[in-house]
Amino acid sequence: MQNGHGNGSVPVPGAHVCAWHHAPGQRRDNDTTPRCTTSDSDGAFVLAQLEPAAYHVHTSAPTYRPGGLASPVPARAARRTEGIDLTLTPGGAPLTGQVIDLQGAPISGAWVTNFSLREPSQERGAIAAGQTDRDGRFTLWLTPGPHHVEADAPGFT
Secondary structure: OEEOOOOOOEEOOOOEEEEEEOOHHHOOOOOOOOEEEEOOOOOOOEOOOOOOOEEEEEEEOOOEEOEEOOOOEEHHHHHEOOOOOOEEEEOOEEEEEEOEOOOOOEOOOOEEEOOOOOOOOOOOOOOOEEEOOOOOEEEEEEOOOOOOOEEEOOOOO
16 A cells, blocks of 8 residues: 655555455355455455455545556455555545434444445545444545445345
8 A cells, every 4th residue: 555645665564455355246145345455554455254346445534535456356366465555645525424224313334435335346545444433433534526336234235
């Protein structure tokens, strides 16, 4: 994970890195949730528990615009930083909110993304994802401008 600002690149510790199955409809459980991790102090990361398949890999971090790979990569390549260069550019803007149910109760653990989890073939571009906390609150760091944001949680439509 690198900061792409200026002539040199520096590691971005604490970046949120996620991999999405390229075709979740092919999975037995049709699971659309990402597999995520956080980069270490050197900007390195390991994505564990990836089934053999192709994955979209994206990253985001506070104050940065999200970044990602242009094409899906096989699980063995998505799993480790070796051979994968993800670059973040300064200038991200925070989007904060809360996910609640119809009665106004917070939904903990919902995935919030700026692309559709239900349309995996949709062009994803550079995206960000995060889970809500116990109060249903979230923050995504995005490129400034309008975004389509979607929340997805088991047991909710």
